[in-house]
Amino acid sequence: MTVLGGWLGAGKTTLLNRMLAHADERIAVVVNDIGEINVDAALISAADDEIVELTNGCVCCSIGQSLALTLRELTLRDPRPERIVIEASGVADPVQVAAYGDRRRVPLDAVITLADAGTFERRARLDPYGPLVKAQVAGADLVVATKLDLLNSDAATAGLESIRTVSAAPVIEASTDPEWIRRVILGSHQPARRVDYTPAPPVTGISTHTWRTTGPVDVTRLTAALEHSGLLRAKGTLTAPDNTLLVHLAGDRVEITTITDHALDALVLIGTSDAVVTAAAHALDRISSS
Amino acid sequence: MSEITVFTARRIITMDESLPDATAIAVRGDRIVEVGTLESLQPWLRHHEHVVDDRFADQVMIAGLIDPHIHPSLMAILLNCDWLPPEPWDLPSGRVDAPEGKDEFLARVGDLHTSKPANEPLVIFGYHAQYHGWIERNDLDAISTERPVVLWQRSFHEVRANTAALEWLDAAEGASWDPHIDLESGRMYESGMVWALRTLNPHLLGNGQYKSALGDVSTLIHRGGITSMCDAGFGIGGYDQDYDTYDAVLGQQKTPFRTYLMPQIAAAKGRWKSDTLEQLEAWAAERGNGRISFIKAAKILADGAFIAQLMVLGEPGYIDGHQGAWLTEPERLVHLMQPFWEAGYDLHIHCNGDIGVGASLDAVETLLHAHPRVDHRTTLHHFGISTQAQIRRIKALGVEISANGYYLYQFGDRFADEWLGTERASQMTRLGAAERAGVSVSLHSDLPMGPAAPLLAAQACATRRTRGGVVMGEPERLSLDTALRSITIDAAYQLRLDHEIGSLAAGKLADVTVLADDPYAVGADAVADIAVIATIVGGEVYPLA
Numbered sequence: 001m002t003v004l005g006g007w008l009g010a011g012k013t014t015l016l017n018r019m020l021a022h023a024d025e026r027i028a029v030v031v032n033d034i035g036e037i038n039v040d041a042a043l044i045s046a047a048d049d050e051i052v053e054l055t056n057g058c059v060c061c062s063i064g065q066s067l068a069l070t071l072r073e074l075t076l077r078d079p080r081p082e083r084i085v086i087e088a089s090g091v092a093d094p095v096q097v098a099a100y101g102d103r104r105r106v107p108l109d110a111v112i113t114l115a116d117a118g119t120f121e122r123r124a125r126l127d128p129y130g131p132l133v134k135a136q137v138a139g140a141d142l143v144v145a146t147k148l149d150l151l152n153s154d155a156a157t158a159g160l161e162s163i164r165t166v167s168a169a170p171v172i173e174a175s176t177d178p179e180w181i182r183r184v185i186l187g188s189h190q191p192a193r194r195v196d197y198t199p200a201p202p203v204t205g206i207s208t209h210t211w212r213t214t215g216p217v218d219v220t221r222l223t224a225a226l227e228h229s230g231l232l233r234a235k236g237t238l239t240a241p242d243n244t245l246l247v248h249l250a251g252d253r254v255e256i257t258t259i260t261d262h263a264l265d266a267l268v269l270i271g272t273s274d275a276v277v278t279a280a281a282h283a284l285d286r287i288s289s290s
Numbered sequence: 291m292s293e294i295t296v297f298t299a300r301r302i303i304t305m306d307e308s309l310p311d312a313t314a315i316a317v318r319g320d321r322i323v324e325v326g327t328l329e330s331l332q333p334w335l336r337h338h339e340h341v342v343d344d345r346f347a348d349q350v351m352i353a354g355l356i357d358p359h360i361h362p363s364l365m366a367i368l369l370n371c372d373w374l375p376p377e378p379w380d381l382p383s384g385r386v387d388a389p390e391g392k393d394e395f396l397a398r399v400g401d402l403h404t405s406k407p408a409n410e411p412l413v414i415f416g417y418h419a420q421y422h423g424w425i426e427r428n429d430l431d432a433i434s435t436e437r438p439v440v441l442w443q444r445s446f447h448e449v450r451a452n453t454a455a456l457e458w459l460d461a462a463e464g465a466s467w468d469p470h471i472d473l474e475s476g477r478m479y480e481s482g483m484v485w486a487l488r489t490l491n492p493h494l495l496g497n498g499q500y501k502s503a504l505g506d507v508s509t510l511i512h513r514g515g516i517t518s519m520c521d522a523g524f525g526i527g528g529y530d531q532d533y534d535t536y537d538a539v540l541g542q543q544k545t546p547f548r549t550y551l552m553p554q555i556a557a558a559k560g561r562w563k564s565d566t567l568e569q570l571e572a573w574a575a576e577r578g579n580g581r582i583s584f585i586k587a588a589k590i591l592a593d594g595a596f597i598a599q600l601m602v603l604g605e606p607g608y609i610d611g612h613q614g615a616w617l618t619e620p621e622r623l624v625h626l627m628q629p630f631w632e633a634g635y636d637l638h639i640h641c642n643g644d645i646g647v648g649a650s651l652d653a654v655e656t657l658l659h660a661h662p663r664v665d666h667r668t669t670l671h672h673f674g675i676s677t678q679a680q681i682r683r684i685k686a687l688g689v690e691i692s693a694n695g696y697y698l699y700q701f702g703d704r705f706a707d708e709w710l711g712t713e714r715a716s717q718m719t720r721l722g723a724a725e726r727a728g729v730s731v732s733l734h735s736d737l738p739m740g741p742a743a744p745l746l747a748a749q750a751c752a753t754r755r756t757r758g759g760v761v762m763g764e765p766e767r768l769s770l771d772t773a774l775r776s777i778t779i780d781a782a783y784q785l786r787l788d789h790e791i792g793s794l795a796a797g798k799l800a801d802v803t804v805l806a807d808d809p810y811a812v813g814a815d816a817v818a819d820i821a822v823i824a825t826i827v828g829g830e831v832y833p834l835a
């Protein structure tokens with residue numbers, strides 16, 4: 001499950017439409033208003049009835065529906081959607097939205113907040129919404145700065161800076177590149193089973209590297225190496241002394257769970273630059289060599 | 291039977307400025323022939339056979355009272371619960387008095403437990419922490435570990451359950467999906483409450499209970515002297531189920547009031563996913579009869595509820611720092627309203643906090659620019675907390691106010707103490723300013739949020755005296771005259787029914803409320819004490835026992 005947050009006009013619907021257009025998995029979307037969804041794009045990856053309008057879960061409005069019930073119903077569908085994307089409302093805290101759903105049945109991929117680089121600083125100061133605008137960014141796993149193309153370079157730098165002062169998570173610039181959508185936003189880039197695979201094509205603004213290991217890794221040290229690594233994404237399976245670890249990193253959040261499958265002993269690392277990715281790979285080398 | 295019936299009364303308050311006072315009213319069929327005196331009626335009476343019905347000759351008549359915002363379906367659910375509310379209520383089953391404090395409340399729950407057949411779930415409406423103390427799972431387990439015991443909060447937004455009830459409501463599964471279900475304390479609130487309703491709804495409304503409870507709701511509405519009411523949010527219990535039940539109960543010719551249905555937009559979108567307006571209109575066109583009609587108006591909800599203190603407040607916020615909630619986010623209001631607006635529907639917006647009011651006005655302003663309309667009669671409902679600047683803006687945008695006449699009366703003092711502070715609590719439902727600005731005001735009960743008692747609403751807003759006897763925000767009082775207009779002709783105006791109901795004049799529907807006394811004579815402080823003797827709807831008399 002992916003939650004898209006961000007203030008009105010930050011570009012959530014635009015990004016959602018791109019996700020639907022470029023995903024190679026079947027996505028169910030829960031949105032504020034179906035009218036905003038580009039149905040032509042949606043048909044590629046979501047069946048018609050997999051676009052669900054979010055009804056507010058208050059008994060005053062609708063006795064029968066809530067986000068919890070909607071998510072549960074989506075997971076009971078056959079075939080089951082491979083991913084659920086929720087477009088949080090502009091005045092919602094996406095972290096609170098992400099609190100819905102049974103994590104065993106709907107694992108959380110990422111809370112991604114979009115922030116309009118041109119207006120963020122001003123909005124964050126405006127009462128009574130300022131604290132909410134900041135909370136949307138502060139709670140995110142990944143922050144995407146949008147509308148940079150509308151700004152001159154000084155304003156863009158200042159805009160990015162204002163978002164970075166609030167965000168603990170990596171702040172990245174929005175891109176329209178389909179590969180960027182797949183790797184950064186959807187995090188759907190998997191390590192290949194074989195070593196002699198064709199490397200993924202380069203994408204402007206990000207760097208991708210597959211880190212491989214042979215021996216078992218220690219969970220605590222692995223977590224420490226990945227946390228605050230500056231990576232945007234990391235994904236793969238590693239061998240631990242007693243089991244296999246499924247490793248999932250989305251910006252600020254690292255999740256390591258155990259699975260029964262065989263490990264590929266590889267992680268795909270995605271970062272904003274070669275330097276970030278190389279540093280992360282070195283940190284990982286250190287934990288597996290000692 | 292004669293063609294014309296002439297009712298006489300000590301005084302007839304017509305609510306029509308052209309002829310405010312009368313003592314006789316001639317009715318033919320369901321319409322008024324003429325209002326005046328027995329002498330002034332002579333031109334009609336000389337030419338037509340007539341009878342004089344003087345059974346109300348010593349009483350006072352007023353244009354039939356209107357409650358423009360009632361939720362019959364919600365009240366029906368609650369009437370199938372047991373009641374332990376923070377304030378006394380007159381229910382069809384009798385008067386329920388209010389337990390004071392936690393000990394008495396729990397003792398009364400215990401009494402209900404011992405008096406009920408074993409193991410049948412006990413669902414109790416009316417719990418309110420400010421009046422009954424903090425009660426949770428453990429307290430209820432002490433009453434029973436076998437029988438499901440559910441306390442339904444007075445605000446309607448939360449239930450608290452004992453262990454047996456959590457099992458009954460499948461709350462453990464619910465808690466894994468919904469963060470607003472807390473098993474430890476037994477609380478299920480907001481969206482978590484929706485989960486509870488999956489079980490509560492069929493339990494409380496199944497097996498013909500909906501129909502029988504709706505009959506009881508009808509009794510309460512009649513008792514209030516109401517001759518017309520509007521379900522301001524029709525469809526929340528499901529359009530088809532609600533309509534079929536209403537039709538069977540409220541649609542009967544013997545029903546002592548008219549029912550107007552105002553569709554709720556979000557519920558309609560849930561029922562008809564696409565082309566909502568077109569499909570809703572086609573559906574409604576096949577429905578409605580003599581007592582039930584659809585009006586060309588639609589309801590939408592902006593910010594959270596007042597009694598639950600979920601309205602969205604601007605600076606300085608709530609005393610305890612909690613945040614309000616949006617039911618429809620500001621960015622979505624225009625979106626949902628637009629098709630209805632463009633099709634000429636009057637929009638009725640539920641809004642309670644000053645930020646909610648502001649967002650509603652922003653939406654109206656956007657729509658007015660995008661698709662200008664004259665005489666749009668957009669109405670803000672409930673109108674908990676507002677500012678003077680908003681009153682000026684309401685006036686400028688041609689917006690109207692339908693206020694909850696009960697908020698201040700019941701909750702004024704308590705809400706000042708814990709949530710709002712004195713200044714803002716004293717100015718809740720700011721109606722004096724609206725009257726001074728010439729903004730149309732109506733009063734409603736929002737039953738079950740308040741009792742269906744328009745005279746009490748009028749008294750409360752004309753005196754601003756709370757149930758506890760304190761006067762709060764005197765400058766925001768309505769004049770008695772405006773207060774009475776707000777439960778008659780001005781309520782009709784906001785529903786775009788003022789050509790038919792709301793005042794007594796030749797050609798209008800013969801809807802009258804018969805009172806034991808004259809509101810102007812007894813004065814604002816005693817209006818609610820006046821007994822309702824009968825109602826007349828379409829010329830038909832419906833006495834109250």
Ligand SMILES: [Zn+2]
Nearest residue numbers: 359361523736
């Ligand atoms: Zn209501």
